[in-house]
Amino acid sequence: MLKLPESYDLFPILISKFDISNYEEEDDVIDRVLHDSDLGEHFLLQGEAKTSKTRNFLIDYPTLEVQIQAAIDQYTKKVGLLTLKPTNSWYGVYENSGKIDRHNHANSQVSGAYYPYVEDKYTSICFDNPTMVLRPTDIWDEVTKYSEPGKEIVVQSGDLVLFPSWVYHYTTPNQSGKRCVISFDTQIKG
Ligand SMILES: [Fe+2]
Numbered sequence: 001m002l003k004l005p006e007s008y009d010l011f012p013i014l015i016s017k018f019d020i021s022n023y024e025e026e027d028d029v030i031d032r033v034l035h036d037s038d039l040g041e042h043f044l045l046q047g048e049a050k051t052s053k054t055r056n057f058l059i060d061y062p063t064l065e066v067q068i069q070a071a072i073d074q075y076t077k078k079v080g081l082l083t084l085k086p087t088n089s090w091y092g093v094y095e096n097s098g099k100i101d102r103h104n105h106a107n108s109q110v111s112g113a114y115y116p117y118v119e120d121k122y123t124s125i126c127f128d129n130p131t132m133v134l135r136p137t138d139i140w141d142e143v144t145k146y147s148e149p150g151k152e153i154v155v156q157s158g159d160l161v162l163f164p165s166w167v168y169h170y171t172t173p174n175q176s177g178k179r180c181v182i183s184f185d186t187q188i189k190g
Pocket residue numbers: 103104105169183
């Protein structure tokens with residue numbers, strides 16, 4: 001009888017979900033993203049989806065930025081990255097059927113998606129398995145943690161998801177009612 005081998009699940013990629021609800025400015029933030037009537041288009045957005053004109057959203061919400069910074073600090077410490085701070089920040093507003101195409105974020109180390117408002121409670125963000133492009137000769141028989149092509153992370157109002165900026169991600173057509181997502185990039189503190 002073959003003994004169980006010693007196994008190594010090597011080189012994990014960290015994606016973290018934080019609950020940052022109940023900070024001081026939360027109601028103001030929700031009010032702002034819910035009632036913005038001056039939204040713009042973006043080539044990645046399809047269906048009923050629009051983006052904010054601001055690219056510096058967090059400057060108006062310092063207590064939200066403190067929450068986000070604390071999450072970034074926890075994330076970078078765990079991964080071993082140098083300390084990062086948010087740079088660009090903007091938001092997207094999705095109605096049902098709205099979605100964002102597959103993309104990653106240039107000129108950033110860690111990116112974030114914070115969901116201040118999801119009308120029907122749950123929504124999701126999908127991440128592609130970045131090792132798949134390196135494995136064109138693999139022929140899959142079943143989906144295991146070693147073979148899954150991607151992962152869908154379920155989120156709700158108040159959640160903040162942090163992920164490596166280079167990981168490709170997208171959403172399926174929104175079915176969660178109105179969904180507002182504040183996104184940001186980061187750079188080394190200096
Ligand atoms: Fe993104």
